[in-house]
Amino acid sequence: MIDRRSFMKLTAVGGGAVFISGLYGQTQAATTDKKAAASAYDDFYFVQLSDIHWGYSGAANPDALNTFKKTVATVNALEVQPDFIIFTGDLTHTTDDPKERRKRMAEFKEIAAGLKVKTVRFIPGEHDASLDNGAAFKENFGPTNYVFDHKGVHFIALDNVSDPGASIGDAQLDWLKNDLAKQAKDARIVVFTHRPLFDLVPKWDWATRDGDKAIGLLTPYSNVTVFYGHIHQENHHMTGQIAHHAAKSLIFPLPAPGSQDKRTPLPWDAAAPNNGLGFREVEAERKDSDYKITEFPVTRT
Incomplete structure (x- = not known):
């Protein structure tokens, strides 16, 4: 029987680093070892896309009108399509104009509709939701926090951006507590969020004010992994036994955490326009x- 790993290949697309994330956040290089799956229906994979910032215009990405479209083509070129796709926030670039905000969301949805995979999920980023407490996002994409189960994994989408103060809030924390109470302590739990739940670089807004409360609720569970966006780069961190993995952006990369005084986009390279971008x-x-x-990386033209 062919396992999922043996045919997770791209057509004309180069691969990147491979991580094994589990209880101890281990990492290892890609190998040729293909472990047989117990059942073709038990294993699966999903794709995480983050920080598209549709509507951005600036020197950090002069090709901003095409980057997301190239990404859709890249994902569609996967030889085996994922079970689902999750966008972890900042689908659109911030604007004070409510009409323009909805226009950008409509344009984003039209491009995302070109994905072959039909199960596509979304959570907001602060660019999508902080100016109107998520109103426009909900109109276009539905709830900002929700749960679903897929092939033995319990998925939780948290909203830590609709509050302009960068908090999850007591009501949502109660909702999380009640949901977790239904799960076994060894349940496989994956959390999607936009901002990091831990204090990565608070002065850069790379934190959640009450993220420690969410981590406290998740800590009694032995198999929890968090996937987030916001920081526009790959990053891996542990809080106890919980692994946290940040995704690259699809608009421009940002500096390494705390490496400089201000958080500013890395310069665009005309010779390598997709440098630092990926999914x-x-x-x-x-x-x-x-x-x-x-x-x-994003490579399709």
Whole structure:
């Protein structure tokens, strides 16, 4: 039987680093070892896309009108399509004009509709939601926090951006507590959020004010992994046994956490316009508590 890993390949698309994320956040290089799956219906993979910032115009990405479209083509070129796709926030670039905000969301939806995969999920970023408490996002994409189950994994989408103060809020924390109470302590749990739940660089807004409360609720569970965006780069961090993985952006990269005084986009390189941009595949096997994370660049023209 061919396992999921043996055919997770791209057509004419180069691969990137591979991580194994589990209880101890281990990392390893890609190998040729192909572990047979117990059942073709138990293992699966999904794709995480983040920080598209549709509507951005500036020197950090003069090709902004095409980058998202290239990404859709890149994902569509996957030889085996994922079970679902998740966008982890900042679908659109911020604007004070409510009409323009909705226009950008409509344009984003039209491009995203070109994805082959029909199960596509969304959570907001602060660019989408902080100026109107998520009103326009909800009109276009539905709830800002929700749960779903897929092949033995319990997925939780948290909203830590609709509050302009960068908090999850007591009501949503109660909702999270009630949902977790229904899960076994060894349940496989994946959390999607936009901002990091831990204090990465608070002065850069790379934190959630009450993220420690969410981490506290998640800590009693032995198999929790968090996937987030916001910081426009790959990053891996542990809080206790919880692994946190940040995704690259699809508009421009940002500096390494705390590496300079101000958070400013890295300069655009005309010779390598997609440098620092990308998306990831996350492979899950139902019999295993680890996740194989593969980073891919945007390469389709």
